[in-house]
Amino acid sequence: MFDVVDSARRLLVVDPCADCLTLLPELRSAGWEVSSCAVDSVAPPPCDVGLLRLQTAQLARPERIKELIRHSNTEWIAVLSPDALRTKGVGDFISEWFFDFHTLPFDVERVQVTLGRAFGMARLRGRGRAINEELGSELLGQSHAMEELRKLITKLAATDSTVLIHGESGTGKELVARTLHRQSRRSRGPFVAVNCGAIPEHLIQSELFGHEKGSFTGAHQRKIGRFEAAAGGTLFLDEVADLPLDLQANLLRVLQERQLERVGGTQAIPVDVRVLAATHMDLEKAIAEGRFREDLFYRLNVLQVETLPLRERPGDIPLLADYFSQLYSQEIGRRPRRFSDDAMDAMKAHPWPGNVRELANRVRRGQVLADGRQIELEDLGLSRSAPTAPALITLEEYKRRAEYQALSEALARYADNLSLAARLLGISRPTFYRLLHKHGIR
Template identity: 45%
Template sequence: MDGFPPGQKHNGEQETTVGVTGPVIFIDDERHIRMASQQTLELAGFEVQSFDNAAAALPLLSREWPGVVVCDIKMPRMDGLAFMEQALAVDRDLPVILVTGHGDISMAVNAMRDGAYDFIEKPFPAETLIEVVRRALEKRGLTLENRTLRVELEAHSAPGPRIIGNTPSMQRLRALIARLADTQADVLILGETGTGKELVARSLHEHSRRQGHNYVAVNCGAVPENLIESELFGHEPGAFSGAQGRRIGRFEHANGGTLFLDEIESMPLAVQVKLLRVLQERAVERLGSNELIPLDLRVVAATKVDLREACARGEFREDLYYRLNVVTIDIPPLRERREDIPLLFQHFLLVASSRYQREAPPLSSEQIRALLSHAWPGNVRELRNAAERYVLLGESLGYDLDRVTQGFSLEGMTLPEHIDCFERSLIEQELRAHKGSIKETVEALGIPRKTLTDKMRRHGLDRRNYK
């Protein structure tokens, strides 16, 4: 015996190679087994953390953790079976591989019935350990991938519009909406004109338990000042001149659901006082009535201005601002997430093509550069209008964008950022055109396969998303 596990050479090379890598936790109270197994797995390409007791490894586990656990059954304090029970309570699909002595095989078989992925009997060859870990990591990867696909399918099939974008800021936005959707907290949405504030408000409603009740939207800037109180709070017959019948206000109509108050900065100061009272008391009083009507609703407000500055100018009540500003969602402008522009434009092209029953011609590289270089002061709304014009007018993106193609600007972007955006957009366009085929995409772009896969990995592109 040379002291190395079978399958491992003296020079540190590993005879057995694997294609699947990932994190592995190895737990054994015997130091020589722990160290030798860790070395075996690391030489095979796995990322290994080893522990001499099971309890120390538990905090590392989560439903999102992409690895597997190898754990000895016979250990002091917490044994392998007790560890497995707690690990599977964190995630029932987490692969736990048990290491057994000769007399523990029947115990291990029973453990597999209880959810263990597999077991290895001591002493074990290095190849056996590597192969079992490799299979377990493959299973773990498929499990997490299926979960992700399930979430994406639910998002695609959910009612209401979808929030589209793969940039980190949009991923954070969707994650924040998911965390807030089913809470009772009122929300203040901040964003420039055209960024999609109502889309976010509707998403909060559609992903909450209130989705079966009314979603009511009011543009405070579009309602005349002399009508806004009646519009929001309702009125009784004779409450004012012309009030002939009872009117149910928007607050009451949204009871049980969500009330979206867009352009909240446009609300008259006198109405802001009444709004603050409704938010605090969760009850509304119709004009001309002394009866308080209890409310169970979420209020989502949105603004395109800095409300703190509006408070300083005396245009917005400070107490109402602090009442609304408990939870905020900030939507980034389109110019700060340019990588999403081609994806959004393609989405709007499909919608417009379906609406107008016209096929949109494919974009040229110059037109992609124009899309990426335009300032988009109107944000996503302006991009959607450009996509509709492109479907209706054929080769033209519209005057402003067509002019950019002749001498496009890099305003707001560094040269490396512009090159990255353009490169990603071209790769996405070809993947989409060839339905995710790497072979056809390589031929269309005229680059080696390895170059394409490296660039796809750098840009976070997955061919399966384009099938």
């Protein structure tokens, strides 16, 4: 159901012709609020539906019409003569940019039906845009899992503790980190993101901690590292498991002492930074294999967030696909395409090994390749054959995840009082400690 804030139906008539002017009194009687403007108007009035007189001369140079439609966020109906309808390429142009068309002279009853359908679609699209604007570009999704994730982030943002974000590639770990920063008391400070796996090994220490002039060949001047650049704000260490072991030791020391030394320097520099770290790797396995320091793991793993793969929240796919369709239509310079039923079914059935990042790329591809009003599954590079459904996780795994989540939320609420945290969960303090040890928390 829609929240009815404004029941008015606003119609904008662009470059009205004589036939349009005779039609307007009947449309006003039917409840339309009608305004008009020229096609080259700098600031056309806001509207729900637009009626545009399309003439042969305009079809030769359609850029101004495209610009008007692209920036209007509404549904448009083309009005043209039978002769103009026979112009070469006019069918493709109308299909690309207009909701519908009407040839002169007007059939008043048919016009009102078409306007009504366009108004319904405009309100539907407006509803989708409102949802996207409300959620922003951070954590799109209306599934229960995403609602729970947003609640958890709100709780964790209120603390200054280190957070370890774990999840598959493409599940939005950096978006979680940015949301934590935006909702924290450090939101006015900088957010500095570092991809630990993308920096050459011989430069990582200098990138993180900075260096003094002359400390090594090529160090022609002092450089401030990412820790100092994030002072008063948040430092996000993406793919932290890719750090070499010697750098892990240096990172641990900075986290413990809250101060650092630049490469080639001797002065201890205090740092006021909240550290968020992320990885797609199993750190406990990496510890067992000697690739990650156990003491650094416990220093980073104070609070935890698990990002869910897209295949575990298929109900969010329509909203995400619509969001990316609108986003990339602006980049490509085309109107947002709807998705055919086959395309939507295929997206819901696809296992999404690349997660949201893969969905975004496929929708971008669909916007480019689509010929008609809709994006078809072939445009997305998907097949009609339904893939094998992923195996259900065991009941024990569900229990483990539930315990882990409950412990994390209790710690987020009562990080400084473990007795209260245990009481919140209805368990004894010794049991609480045992479960923390079992799940590798604290």
